[in-house]
Amino acid sequence: MLGGFVLAAAVTIVLVMPPSIDPAAAQFTQTSAGPLTAADRDLLVKVRQAGLWEMPAGDMAQTRAESQRVKEVGRLIMEDHKKLDALTVQAAKKLGVVIPDEPNADQQRWLAQLAAESGPAFDKDYANLLRAAHGKVFTVVAGVRSGTRNTEIRKFAAEGINFVMRHMALLESTGLVDFQQLPEPPTPSPAPPVALAVDTRRH
Template sequence: MNHARDARVPPTMHRLLRGEVLMLGGFVLAAAVTIALVMPPSIDPASAQWTQTSSGPLTAADRDLLIKVRQAGLWEMPVGQYAETRAESQRVKEVGQLIMKDHMKLDLITRQVAAKLGVALPDEPNPDQQRWMAQLASESGPAFDKDFANLLRAAHGKVFTVVAGVRAGTRNSEVRKFAQEGVNYVMRHMALLESTGLVDHSELPEAPTPSPAPPVALAGEKRRQA
């Protein structure tokens, strides 16, 4: 039945049908080429997170460390200055000055390392830090002393985990040296803030619960297993 119908189709019609099929195939090929040119190539997420430098691979965590240390200085330097005129406690005044001077040194190091590694740094604190600055700028006396000690101590505890984590795992020698400096500064500042006697340790976040330790076999069981 099909052969009979095909026989009745004029030869010119066959040629037209074949031309339409070839034209359709050309359109499909052209569309595929266009999509390939317009769509961006697929990027491996892992490789997109790091770049190679003369001091080793620079990861997203390395860049984040430089940014966070820079932002820490951008709010702790002015707040340390606030302590000179707003604090009632002489120890808070002293600690404010020491932290401000330390962050001036650390900020210079941060900018030098960032420039060497090609990391863009922010020029203002993050929104939380700006809020803390505004809070302390509106206080004086005992209220300032208490909030100064506790806000800065809590902030140092958070950044300490970032610095220590990068120090433990970075593959970049410049970042490794920088993180070591950062660990020393942060530990010193936590001790200074605690020396005011105003830090409420019950308000600090607890350390994460450790994973359960594997059971330890007793000496007699070890001998039997052997």
């Protein structure tokens, strides 16, 4: 009698327990362009926020920079980000991704720093703040481009990475970038030991 009760209780528990959710399946949304992952969405957010602080920073360069090259670089990056921002908004709308309307806390702090400077101090900080930021977003764009399953994101990342590389080169052309302050490339993993071939022939 007791055994029958235990069996019935076990069956009841199995029936009322919700089915387990595959964690991998919960991490992406299916779209007409393919699966959209958290990394794909994060790419759109980060590129959007990059433009939201680099456009006003480029505008500041027109009145606060002393170097004509910094002014020119600021103008070119600002114009590029207007184009890139339009692509970001278009992709986000197509894929149903909510993107921010303001820079993040760090970016707002950088803008405040630049707004308080002028002349050579502005020139130096503009070049170095933007170069460091581009280095970080470059790894994000490249990582998503290499592995995304979404055709729309793949196209967007391919275009975005060209903008980022161009901007890094422009900033470096000012001659003000302190490369010693940039993060070093990651140390490569040690190669696995190579097995030595054994000569089994008789001598």
